[in-house]
Amino acid sequence: MKPSATSHLNPDRDFLLRHIQFDKTMVRGDGVYLFDEDGNQYLDFLAQYGAVPFGHNPAQSWDALCAGRGEPSMVQPFYTPAAKQLARELIQLEPEFNFAHAVFTNSGAEAVEAALKMARSTTGREKIVSLHLGFHGKTAGALAVTGNPVYSEPFLVSTAQSIKVEPEDIDALEFAFAGHEIAGFILETVLGEGGMQPLSDAYIQRVAALCRQHGAMLIVDEIQTGMGRLGEYFSVKRVPGVRPDIVCLSKALSGGLVPIGAVLCTKAAWSEAFGYYHSSTFANNQVGCRVALSTLAQLRDGDGALLRHVDAMAAHLDAGLDVLVEKYPDVFSQHQGKGLMHSLRIKPFNGHESYFLAHASVQGYIVPLICGYLVNVSKIVVAPLFNRPDLLRIEPPLIIEREHIDRLLSALDECAHLIRCKQFSSLLSYLVGRQPEELSYSGKATADIALVPNGGQEAGKMPERLGSFAFLIHPTSSEDLLNIMPRSIIDLDGPHKKEFEDWMASWFSRRYEPAPVFHAPRIESKLGGYVEGWLIACPLPPERMMRLPKAHRMRLLEQYVEAAKSVGADIVGLGAFTSIISRGGMDIADAGIPITTGNSFTAIASAESLHKALVATGQSRFDSRVAVIGASGSVGRLAAIHLSTYYASLILVGNSANAQAIDQLGEIAGEIYAQALMQMQRGSGIGLAQYLRSHLVEPLNVVARVNQIVLRDGTPDYRAVRRIVEENLPSPAPIEVSVDIEQVIRNAHGVLSATSVGRSFIEPAWLRDAAVVCDAARPPDLKANVREERPDVLVFEGGVVRFVEPYKFGRANILGFDPTLNLACLSETVALAMSGAKQSYSLGNRIPYDQSLRIYKLALSHGFSDCIATVEGELDLQTAGFAEKSIANLNP
Incomplete structure (x- = not known):
């Protein structure tokens, strides 16, 4: 996707908006509707987070705005008539609150800043108590009392003078007041960004009582809840017995036209210092105050008819959302809210159907994706909650009608139905600029998810x-x-x-x-x-x-x-x-949790599988040659060592782009010789050990010289080991090292490939007739056209083992495996967990071979096994789960 012109405004937000098709340019607004530049009409259930109370372009607000033409707008340090009138009318809205002063601001965040300054200057204290889920704005002072640290930490905002408590936790509340000198407590009666969660009357009453008891200011943030959103001028009015010291207003006060905010306070909350040293250039401006006066007039019209309308619509919306949660408990896990502030919690996806959906749930973009459907398909504007990414915000203009709410409920019902029926192509079709009916399908039947459960449990017996x-x-x-x-x-x-x-x-x-x-x-x-x-x-x-x-x-x-x-x-x-x-896990070895790469089980299981396949195809002979591609890597090295216990003739292949490849492979060859000499001393009669027993000149002398090198302190000099061994063997040496992969694997009966190239590069033509190939790389090293071009060759995936019991990790499983199979690296992790591992294993590029063998045997003891099976000496490809499926999985 190319960046849009809006990326000049905010490229990071633009990235999200473009990907959920929210990058609309709105050119007209009319009541509860918005219109984009393409003429599409959208029903607005966001109302700019509550800042558009009367819908878009309310005539009465525009009339007030235009009526002041010719008057001075900003006349600091003088007064404007509208500012004086607005202050008087705001203070008189609820006479029982005993407000004495009004201070005007340009935004809700600035109103919070002013309120905090007021509380501190009046009490002479610094500490402000707020709620963990509270949100009060994005200026520095407001961020300090905002609950979610994600907004303050990137900007190094100090929260040292802020105390956060959990909503409804009375014990934490009383502890905060008992342990500190508190300047004020700031709260929203409904935690807007905290999930549209209403605070209980009892909790707010206890906050108010503690503020009175300790001489702290009770600050009620009504920026979102006030001016009609909850059916009152101030939502706190409906909490019996509570009278705030300071109230913050904004959003709806603007009538949806101009930025304005206000702080109302009692005489006791005012201080001379605040009066002298707090001011704002744009405060008291005539334009904003005129529009705000119009807002109050519209709320008062018909003896508060709009406030009563809000209560009626709130009841209808509340009931409808409850019905949805009851109808779709598999989609919606909760509905909460009050007045015209509501949220729906989307139930998290567990990955059974799709890892993408589960990732979206955890990372917080599942709700934006659903909002994108509602905007692009249903043409209804909603948005996520900032603080709670699993919640969908529903916050319409105050003038919303029953039929509008019914349209929203119907759209949410359709959305939930698509999710329930797993019709995600229809739900997400808008992402690629299509309507659901435009999509066409391949004709495959959509399979239901068939999870294979973990074994049964004996009655009355609880497994450990x-x-x-x-x-x-x-x-x-x-x-x-x-x-x-x-x-x-x-x-x-x-x-x-x-x-x-x-x-x-x-x-x-x-x-x-x-x-x-x-x-x-x-x-x-x-x-x-x-x-x-x-x-x-x-x-x-x-x-x-x-x-x-x-x-x-x-x-x-x-x-x-x-x-x-x-x-x-x-x-x-x-x-x-x-x-x-992670360099084989070495970069995170000190992460405070045991780590395993899984390379031990991957390497040994892959080598064992290749050996069994060679035996079953009749190619495991004394003169058989086995090539290991990527032998200098962790898996390749261990596999080569293990294969040497079966085969005398090995080809170690490295990367020609690596100038040190030949030297590294030579070192590994020396290590293989050292391992074979130990096996020879233990009486091994097969593989490289047997070859050395038969071909070494003065084998006891060679063993003595090698032991001096291997057993001395420090890292053994395996290059010297190789030199000593090969000086006492007839030419050519049984271990060949090379970076010419095309040339050397033509001579290999068996091939094990385990590179980290990250793409398929081995051509089918390079392989010997009737070769057996174990491709343990992810993605595969061998190109997929091997199936068509080389029917004589047997290719199967390495690093795959039989799982301890049939189990499917969701519909996709791991790389689409049959439930009886899984990756050896995953299986090693599971086996180590079963064994109660307390330390890291299989780290780095030089994993001890004996450690790998122990892990291999440990995994077998828990029920894992090699995935190659034989029946009377023949490969059982059906049981193994290889053959066409495995070959088809190799990518071009």
């Missing part, structure tokens, strides 16, 4: 919870990325599917923060007990992840770990390229 894990995932290809979307989008025709792919690529270019997308409540061990787990997903593919600057990669890893800790995981497994960008 052994621990918990988090596994970090991300798409390894464009196909994987699309597969995280709901099924109805996956089933679209190619062109429409491509439009969604393009949208996702653009959206995830910036919104890729990791989030928990699936919860596995119970995975049982064969030894007894179970573990609980979460998948933590980031939507970045490998090439994007690798291109991140180092600081961004580290921040991404920190976010992954933070998400894992937030769900209470005991151990974190690094999937796919999260291991690569």
Whole structure:
């Protein structure tokens, strides 16, 4: 998506608005309707967060605005007639409040600033108490008392003089007053940005009593709740026995036309210092005050007819939203609000249908997506809550009518129906500029989600919870990325599917923060007990992840770990390229939680699978050659060492772009020789150990010399080991090192590929006739056309094992696997959680081989197994879940 012209105003907000098709240019407003430059009409249920009380372009407000033509607007330090009249009328609105003074401002945030200054100057104290869910504006002083730190922390706003308490927590409230000298308590009677949550009368009454008892100012923020929004000039009037010291007004006071705010206070709240040292250039201006006077007149018309209308419409809206929550408990989890301030809580998506929906729920863009549907399809303007990303805000103009509310309720009903029926292609069609009826489908039947539950539980027996894990995932290809979307989008025709792919690529270019997308409540061990787990997903593919600057990669890893800790995981497994960008987990080894790359089980299981496939195809002979591509990597190195226990002739292949590749491969060759010599000493009669026993000149002398090198303090010099061994062997040496992949794998009966290239690059033509290939890379190293071009070759996915029991991690599962299969790196994470691991494993590029073998055997003991199965010596491809599916999964 290209940036729009509005990106000059706010490029970050523009990014969001463009992606949810909210980047409308409104050119006309009339009552409860807005009109964009294309002539579309929208029903307004946002009213500019309450700042448009009488709809758009109210005639009476415009008349007041124009009536002052010729009068001076700003005459500081003098007064204007309208300012004096407005102050008098505001003070007299509720005589029982005993307001004595009015101070005019330019906004709600400025009104809060003035109120805080007033409270502090009058009491001579600094501390202000506010609510955790409260919102009072975005200037520095207002931010200090705003509950959500996300608004203050980026700007280094000090909150040292602010005390936050939870709403309705009387004990915390009394503790705050008992422990500090308090200047004032600021609250909204309905927490607007805090979820449209009304405070109870009892709580507000207790706040007021404590303020009186301790000589603190009770500040009521009526910026959103006042001027008719809750059916009164001041909503606090409906709380029996409460009389505020200071009230802040704005939004609706403006009539929806001009910026203006006001602070009303009692005589006791005023101080001489405030009177002398607080002022504002634009305060008291004639234009704003004239419009505000018109606002009061319209609220008073017909002896408060509009206020009574608000009460009637509020009751209708309240009842209708309650019906929706009752009808769709699977979509809406809560409705709350009062007057014409309401919210609907969207029930979070759990990842069973789509990891994308779960990611959107956690990261707070599911409600914007739903708002986008309502704006673009239903033509109704609503918005999310700033503080509560799972809440949809409903805040219409005061002049809203029953038929308008019914239209909103009908649109919400249609939206909920689409969600319930999993028709997400229709719900989200607007993202790609289409109406639902424009979409066409591939003809596939949309399958219902068939989750495979974790085993049964014996009656009366409660299994032991052994621990918990988090596994970090991300798409390894464009196909994987699309597969995280709901099924109805996956089933679209190619062109429409491509439009969604393009949208996702653009959206995830910036919104890729990791989030928990699936919860596995119970995975049982064969030894007894179970573990609980979460998948933590980031939507970045490998090439994007690798291109991140180092600081961004580290921040991404920190976010992954933070998400894992937030769900209470005991151990974190690094999937796919999260291991690569963290240097095999070394960069986050000190993150305060055990880490595993899963590379031990991946390597050994892949090597075992290749060996079994070679045995079953009759190619596991004394003279068989096995190539390991990516042998200098963590998985490749371990796999090569393990394969040497079966095969004497190995080809270690590295990256030709790496100037040190040959030297690194030579070191690994020396390590393999050292391992084989140990096996030889233990009497091994197969693989490289047997070859060395048969071919070494003076084997005891070689062993003695190698032991001196390997056992000395420090890192063994495996290059020297290689030199010693090969000096005492006939030529050519059994281990070949090379960076010419095309040439050397033509001689390999078996190939194990485990590079981190991030794309498919191995041509089918390079392979030997009837070769067996285990591709353990993600995404695959071997190109997908192997299926058509080389029917003689057996190719299967490496790093895949039989899971401890059939289990499906949502509709998409991991890379679309059959429920009986899963990644070895995930399985290692699960096995370590089952074993109560308290430390990190499989870290770095040089994982000890004996540690890998222990993990492999540990996983087998819990019920995991290699995914290659044989029946009477023949490959059971159906049981293994490979064959056509695996080959088809390899990407071009």
